[in-house]
Amino acid sequence: MRAIKPLIAALGLSLSFTALADTQVSVDTTKPGPVINKNIYGQFAEHLGRGIYEGIWVGPKSKIPNTKGWRNDVVGALKDLQVPLVRWPGGCFADEYHWREGIGPRDKRPARVNTNWGGVIEDNAVGTHEFFDLVEMLGAEAYVNGNLGTGTPQEMAEWLEYMTSDSKSTLAELRRKNGRDKPFRVHYFAIGNEAWGCGGNMTPEFYTHLYKQYASFLKTPKDNTPILIASGGHTDDTSWADHLTANVKPNWALRMDAVSFHYYTLPKGDWTVKGAALKFPEAEWMSTMVNTLKMDQFIVNNKKVMDKNDPEKKVGFYVDEWGTWYDVTGDDDPGFLYQQNSLRDAIVAGLNFNIFHKHADRVHMSIIAQMVNVLQAMILTDKEKMVLTPTYHVFKMYIPFQGATSLPLELKNVPQYTLGSASIPAVSATAARAKDGKVYIALVNANPNKAETVDINLAGITVNGVSGQVLTAAAMDAHNTFAAPETIKPAAYSAKAKNGKLALEIPAKAVVVVAVE
Known part of the structure; x- marks a missing residue:
């Protein structure tokens, strides 16, 4: 000009x-204005493709330099990013994950088929103890996603007791036997994931009843009480946030601290042919920007129904899955969701951060999908090699906004x-x-x-x-x-x-x- x-x-x-x-x-x-919660910059590590295995977990016997099985180069890069929060074990994987299969000697853990992502064998090498090794190395908070889809209230309650109890109970003693004396600090705990889809194809009404049942039994010590997250809606669907905040009324035996929300940016807006990660025309640059900016209105719409039901803003709105989703790059297994990451993804990240800051009064968390080798990743790896993506660089540039006052x-x-x-x-x-x-x-x-x-x-x-x-x-x-x-x-x-x-x-x-x- x-x-x-x-x-x-x-x-x-x-x-x-x-x-x-x-x-x-x-x-x-x-x-x-409101404080921009540091967890706006949260990360997601799901048992999906090479997101954990090979990507960041190589095992303690690997020739790739590692600490307790976690590769040093990736952990170092993530520490430089000041990762505030890690969500695990899913995602869709969470609702088929049974925590007892991921504790004890690794060579005795059962192998299962990962039916959600590629049909590969999940050997449960990364379980509860390994996850907490990672978050403690990163200095991050832990977000654990419970199994509502194929689990039970008892299984979920016992997992929390195993992780958080400092008593002499059988479960706490089992944790000690497995190498951890002091309790793990569980900052966030979600009851199911995408209950509207892979988590059980439920209606908001049905899920709300289940949420109240499960949440009633999730009891932890007062000094290790996680924020409880309900599985919410996606895209333009506000019915989940509306129904949950209208019908879950906290009392001495029931809590609901946040409702989750998921939205992925697809260049073509079509789950069948999503669009290429590279060598795309300007028309797909534009459509990607148009679609990612919809996040603002989706948040506005959900805030309206939450403000109606929760005018004191006690319940947070957590965008705990977001990012770009393209057609799989190269010859990789389609179930691994590996895609390249370009300048376009960096622009998408910046636009979304600015939107989340705008709504800091309700949006206390957002978690990009995902951390390594999956979807809009921070880091890509190939055996001993590692590369930082443009999205990684934007996350690092925005570090000063963690905990800042808008x-x-x-x-x-x-x-x-x-x-x-x-x-x-x-x-x-x-x-x-x-x-x-x-x-x-x-x-x-x-x-x-x-x-x-x-x-x-x-x-x-x-x-x-x-x-x-x-x-x-x-x-x-x-x-x-x-x-x-x-x-x-x-x-x-x-x-x-x-x-x-x-x-x-x-x-x-x-x-x-x-x-x-």
């Missing part, structure tokens, strides 16, 4: 620039990115005051063809400039490979204020995160 103005002046033309004004981002630093933000004069009959706002933004006291701003330019100038106005502070990072590349499908692991990575970004004004040039198809100086 700024390059156009001098050109027109040189031609001696007089023109109103009202329609051509730069995008305006106004932030009021004097009016703190700030009111207003966008004006936002240009539209248009292709054919589809159109979306080109620029998305969020702002917060981080724990270090600094104000951070994140900007996403979803237009793959055109840079945008964004004028930043911050009420309450004097701005000298900004510094941070930008992630972008020439190609829409720019991605990292094992042969070229740094094809796309963040670069330094800075800008100085001039005459008290700050304008940022945001490249096409880019994510920018900066701290205000």
Whole structure:
């Protein structure tokens, strides 16, 4: 925009620039909003394909350097990401998982067919103890998903006792026999997963009755009481959040602290032919952006019914599965859900983070699917090799927003990115005051063809400039490979204020995160 103005002046033309004004981002630093829960940046490790086995778990006897069976390079990369939370063991896998099969000597654990993902043999090498080894190495919180679909209230209650009891009960003593004296800290516990689908094809009404039955028996010590999560809806279905918050009334023997929600971004919006991860046309870039931005309205709609039933906002809305879902990359087993990860995925991540921040009053958790080698992964591995994805880099750029206090933000004069009959706002933004006291701003330019100038106005502070990072590349499908692991990575970004004004040039198809100086 700024390059156009001098050109027109040189031609001696007089023109109103009202329609051509730069995008305006106004932030009021004097009016703190809700805290952005660190668990907005949660991760998901399901027993699915090479998401756990080979991807991050190689076993203690592997030649790949590892600690307690978990490969050191992947754990190190995840620690750099400051992963706040890990969800396990599923997903659809959770509702066929029986926890007793995953304890005791690994060579004596039963082998089962993983009927949900590829029909491969699940040898239960990774069970409760191994999972907690991982989260404790990461310094993360534990989200355990209970088996409602093929389990019983007794099995679920006994698993919690096994994990959390510090007593001399038979189950607590069994845990000690298996090598763990002190209880595991269970921060979150879900009663089933996708009860509307793979978790049992239930109605909200039927699931609500089951939830109340199971939750009544999930008793833990007061100092190790997990937040209880109900299985909620997906996409545009608000009936689950509505029915659960209207009909589960907590009392001394019943709790419900959150309702889950799932939504995946499909370029073509078709589960049969979802779209390619790489070498896609611009039309699929656009459709991906259109579909991922639906997340905002889905959250708005669910918040409306929850606000009606729970005006005090006691129940959280947890988007505990989200991300892109493409057709499987290469010749991999279709059941393994392996896909490449490109700049397009990085843009999707930034757009969703900005949406989640906007709804921080209800959205206290979001969990991308998944951590390693599955769907929109942070990390891809091939035997001893490891590569970080563009999505990984965006997660790392957004670290300052973990636990930050959101700030009111207003966008004006936002240009539209248009292709054919589809159109979306080109620029998305969020702002917060981080724990270090600094104000951070994140900007996403979803237009793959055109840079945008964004004028930043911050009420309450004097701005000298900004510094941070930008992630972008020439190609829409720019991605990292094992042969070229740094094809796309963040670069330094800075800008100085001039005459008290700050304008940022945001490249096409880019994510920018900066701290205000």
